[in-house]
Amino acid sequence: MSNFSILKERLMQETKVKISEAVGEDLMIVQAMNTIDELNKVLNSLSKRLREWHAYTLPELNHDVEDNEAYCRLISTKSYDELKDEFGKNTMGGKLSDEDIEIQIDIAKNITETFKMKDKLVLYVETLMKRIAPNISILAGSSIGARLIVNAGSIKRLAMMPASTIQMLGAEKALFRHLKTGARPPKHGFIINHPYVAAAGNSKGKVARILADKLSQCAKIDFFKGDIVADKMRKELDEKFKKE
């Protein structure tokens, strides 16, 4: 009995170690990317709220500045009178009390801070990507690369995927529509945003296939901690796609 309980204790210990080892760096990327997506939604909805509110007093600013980050930064850094001088000298907006303006500035500051938070996360993902998937980062860029890893679930699963699956990652909806209704199959998923594919004109499908093929090699090399080969690949592809 005593032997048995020692065995049990040991096994428990070992399981705990294994669970704790299973937390890999690619999981961090998955979490960070999900948080970035959430932040994008949050920033959008909060900026809209501030715009609606602030437009009571200075609708011209809302109209002239389309970028949310710039809009919030303006409100949080310049005084109301400065903004009025700059954007709407004869504004129709109502006069608000100092209290109202103050709380709007507070909200704008909070949103600006959250924008900075998002930038930090993007940088963090970049650093991680360079470390755990250097080849993918070089060839696809850290943002598209991270999307691929998130969609696959982990770098291991991405490494096990055939190139054609990598080509379609992010286009699941169109792919299943194709399988179900016989509509035209998608030619590319996330990699549509890659400069090669975006610039390819009518041969997007072909370029996407070649790129996915190379990315699949990169994923395998990165997963098995191989050398850096992506810069050479990138040079070759640069040549190839320039000629066409």
Next chain:
Amino acid sequence: MSNFSILKERLMQETKVKISEAVGEDLMIVQAMNTIDELNKVLNSLSKRLREWHAYTLPELNHDVEDNEAYCRLISTKSYDELKDEFGKNTMGGKLSDEDIEIQIDIAKNITETFKMKDKLVLYVETLMKRIAPNISILAGSSIGARLIVNAGSIKRLAMMPASTIQMLGAEKALFRHLKTGARPPKHGFIINHPYVAAAGNSKGKVARILADKLSQCAKIDFFKGDIVADKMRKELDEKFKKE
């Protein structure tokens, strides 16, 4: 022609003044309450994200601390080792790098700041409510009072409503279900949260009717800038509902 253009100019001027005067303080309450609702959603979703992420390294903290604000404050103020000592000495959580922990702390700080922002907005609404709707604030509390104004659209529209409408504000869905399908009519909307109604046991409907009647009087008095009568009302109702 010159006379005509002068007239046009004058009319434009006058319209601008009227538009700018139409921005009343109750509009500020509407905006602030909408922003508070948005912030509640935001805080919820961001906290969930952080919980999911942080649970990789210290699942015990996620389990033990249910309140989102407390959870984020703990992560943003205590070091990882302190948290580990306090919540999970033999944690199964994986070991994260300093970088990972740092970004989690940043997110926790950001969420904590956003919680503070929300508290500021709640205070702001309270101040406004005391100024533009002192009687409603005394009788219903600033939070329920603000909800009533937001739902009515403005203090003017709330003042014009019959008591029975005020009683139902916030229960529109149940009311229309009643009208459409003949289901039982709702007895109360937002005022269900009022201490009188909440404590009323089986006579919730009756208490809600009496309260809505008094609130309707308060709304009229507040809109026409009358005296403070709500403290007397409150005393009467306190007596009345205690007896039952």
